[in-house]
Amino acid sequence: MKFNIPVRLTRTAAIASLCSLLLIGARDATAADPASTTELAAPVETYSISLGQALKLIETASATARAHHLALSFAVVDPGGHLVAAARMDGAPFASLDFARGKAFASVALGGQSGATLEQRFKDDPSEYSNVSSAGYYAPFLPGRGVQPIFSNGHLLGALGASGAPSDVDEQTVKGAIEALGASITR
Structure with missing residues (x-):
């Protein structure tokens, strides 16, 4: 009995086998050298707010707002303006979450400016x-108080914006949360 195996299938199988052998060899080489395994497992140093840090910021800011009988919305963005985390407290005003995100986006878009400076x-x-309203990844671009940049060791990690109370209260709430995280609002 004679089988006709397409040449293309044979080449694909050969390439797949070669890749598997290379991966197995790389795995065996790193297993033999524990130092290289440690290097591969070491986290890459980034200059961006993490999800865990963002959630901690929102938790801390929400606790401050509750202590003052306020209902606010919060948004945390990374240095590129991408939303990392957001929350709207029960009873926070309509659209306050969009305002918080717009403030945070404006802060990082202009290099880590405070709300007072933006305003x-x-x-x-x-x-x-006038030409930046659509630059916010579907978020508004709101240059106003109620936001602080998040810096660590001189690096901009993102920004925390708040909305729902008078702007100076929003701004003090986010400032306290950032400082409680061990970060700074200035370079």
């Missing part, structure tokens, strides 16, 4: 922001 820049020259 002053807008007052000084509103045209500076």
Whole structure:
């Protein structure tokens, strides 16, 4: 009995086998050298807020808001403006979550600016922001108080925005949460 095996299938099988042998060899080499395994397992150093840190920020800020009988919304973004975590406390005003995200996005988009600085820049020259409204990954771009950048060792990790109370209260709430995390609001 004669089998006709397509040449293409044979080549694909040969490439797959070769890849498997290379992977097995690499695995055996790292198993023989514990130092290389440690290097592979070492975390990559990043300069971005983690999900765990973002959740801790929101938890701390929410506790502060509850202690003052406030209902706020919070948004944490990474240095690229991508949403990491967000929460709207029960009873927080309508659209406050979108406002918190817009404030956080504006902060990182302009290099880690505080809400007070963003607000002053807008007052000084509103045209500076005329073409950035759609730049926020479907988030508004809101240059106003109620946000603080998150810095660690001089690196911008992201920003925490809040909305739902007077802006100075929003801003003090996020400042306290960032400092409780061990980070800073300034470089």
